[in-house]
Amino acid sequence: MDPRTIDFFLRGYGMDPNLMDTAVRAMERVQRAQAKIESLVSYNQARVLEAFHYARVSERCLFGSSGYGYGDEGRDVLDRVYARAFKAEAALVRQQFVSGTHAIACALFGAMHGRDMLVCATGAPYDSLLPVIGKPGAPGTIAGMGYPVGVLELDEAGTVDIPRLREAVSKSRSVVFIQRSCGYEWRPSLSVSDISQVISEIRASNPDTVVVVDNCYGEFVEDMEPLEAGADLICGSLIKNPGGGLCTSGGYIAGKAELVELAAERLTCPGNGSYVGSNAAGYRHMYQGFFMAPMVVGQALKGAIFASRFFEEIGFDVLPHFSAPRTDIIQGVKLGSPDRVLAFCRGIQRASAVDSFVRPVPSDLPGYDKQVVMAGGTFVQGSSIELSADAPMREPFAVYLQGGLTTQHVMLGALFAAHEMAKGELLPVADAEN
Numbered sequence: 042m043d044p045r046t047i048d049f050f051l052r053g054y055g056m057d058p059n060l061m062d063t064a065v066r067a068m069e070r071v072q073r074a075q076a077k078i079e080s081l082v083s084y085n086q087a088r089v090l091e092a093f094h095y096a097r098v099s100e101r102c103l104f105g106s107s108g109y110g111y112g113d114e115g116r117d118v119l120d121r122v123y124a125r126a127f128k129a130e131a132a133l134v135r136q137q138f139v140s141g142t143h144a145i146a147c148a149l150f151g152a153m154h155g156r157d158m159l160v161c162a163t164g165a166p167y168d169s170l171l172p173v174i175g176k177p178g179a180p181g182t183i184a185g186m187g188y189p190v191g192v193l194e195l196d197e198a199g200t201v202d203i204p205r206l207r208e209a210v211s212k213s214r215s216v217v218f219i220q221r222s223c224g225y226e227w228r229p230s231l232s233v234s235d236i237s238q239v240i241s242e243i244r245a246s247n248p249d250t251v252v253v254v255d256n257c258y259g260e261f262v263e264d265m266e267p268l269e270a271g272a273d274l275i276c277g278s279l280i281k282n283p284g285g286g287l288c289t290s291g292g293y294i295a296g297k298a299e300l301v302e303l304a305a306e307r308l309t310c311p312g313n314g315s316y317v318g319s320n321a322a323g324y325r326h327m328y329q330g331f332f333m334a335p336m337v338v339g340q341a342l343k344g345a346i347f348a349s350r351f352f353e354e355i356g357f358d359v360l361p362h363f364s365a366p367r368t369d370i371i372q373g374v375k376l377g378s379p380d381r382v383l384a385f386c387r388g389i390q391r392a393s394a395v396d397s398f399v400r401p402v403p404s405d406l407p408g409y410d411k412q413v414v415m416a417g418g419t420f421v422q423g424s425s426i427e428l429s430a431d432a433p434m435r436e437p438f439a440v441y442l443q444g445g446l447t448t449q450h451v452m453l454g455a456l457f458a459a460h461e462m463a464k465g466e467l468l469p470v471a472d473a474e475n
């Protein structure tokens with residue numbers, strides 16, 4: 042927050058000078074942690090560029106196709122770019138995935154072929170996947186198709202229950218599902234190295250196990266992706282990290298070629314698989330978004346590091362701590378009351394470039410069982426690589442802040458969130474003594 046930003050912008054919104062001082066102190070404290078992100082970004086940028094070279098991306102690839110999309114070069118080369126960058130045999134990158142949930146669902150339905158059971162190793166999966174797993178008897182769901190589903194709860198430190206996992210996989214030919222990011226749970230996310238250890242245990246108990254990782258929010262946050270840790274498939278959303286803020290919809294699946302094709306046959310149908318599917322709008326934004334993604338993720342991470350220190354300084358519990366290693370772009374802030382959650386989200390919305398004047402309210406969402414409040418006036422609807430905050434309206438009233446196409450925008454958003462809480466006299470008392 043340099044003085045001109047404060048004079049020109051923040052004073053105009055009536056922001057408390059104490060909050061601006063807190064922000065300046067937080068900025069100074071996080072400089073070293075933010076500087077580490079630069080070397081991550083340059084390494085991942087190099088990986089992505091190498092993938093573009095390897096796949097021989099040409100100008101022709103940027104244009105669209107129509108109808109069946111037979112021989113659509115833009116589509117096929119984009120698959121090769123993702124596969125190379127994520128160290129996969131094959132990848133399926135499609136605008137036709139309507140959400141990350143859809144991509145994960147196709148990956149799981151495909152992978153279940155010929156398997157005995159599904160084991161969720163990281164507790165109940167993300168809320169929107171619960172209807173996909175379903176219940177025995179529920180048509181079209183994994184459980185409804187007759188597969189037993191085992192859910193192994195994580196302990197408070199977010200550690201996987203290895204003894205029970207080993208027992209489960211040793212007795213069956215299972216698919217193990219691992220979620221890298223914490224979702225709406227107040228627990229640490231699993232690093233790629235944590236995932237690697239879990240996968241070694243699985244392989245030691247039964248090498249014939251398929252491991253699927255929900256990689257949402259994780260892409261480019263580390264210098265390795267879960268396929269390098271031994272996973273068979275990873276999946277994610279293009280309106281999160283790998284879309285670089287430019288993709289307007291879609292998802293991806295990458296990993297073992299045979300499993301990617303089984304998933305493609307779920308997205309389309311047997312016989313069509315990955316070979317059919319056109320995109321009249323073209324692929325420019327998908328290529329450019331992937332090219333920009335390492336940098337954009339870096340911007341979001343530097344913003345999250347600032348927000349972590351800033352809200353900690355104000356007096357809230359934060360997860361992760363600003364100096365801790367990260368494996369996803371999520372910054373949890375435990376606010377402790379519904380009033381604060383709503384004020385925080387009003388602040389993030391107020392700071393958005395689009396729809397800054399609307400007021401976020403909790404509502405029911407398809408696939409989520411608790412009411413959720415979501416803030417984010419984004420260029421792409423629901424995009425969470427753009428600055429956004431979500432909170433399920435339940436204990437411990439934590440808000441999950443993520444994204445931000447520029448670090449500066451995240452910093453301004455954090456100030457607005459604190460400002461909205463201050464206006465409602467909702468900040469912890471300790472702050473008055475600063």
Ligand SMILES: *Cc1c(COP(=O)(O)O)cnc(C)c1O
Nearest residue numbers: 140141142167222224255257278
């Ligand atoms: C975002 C996300 C998903 C997929 O959610 P969509 O809203 O369907 O894209 C799945 N798992 C995790 C952990 C996520 O963060």
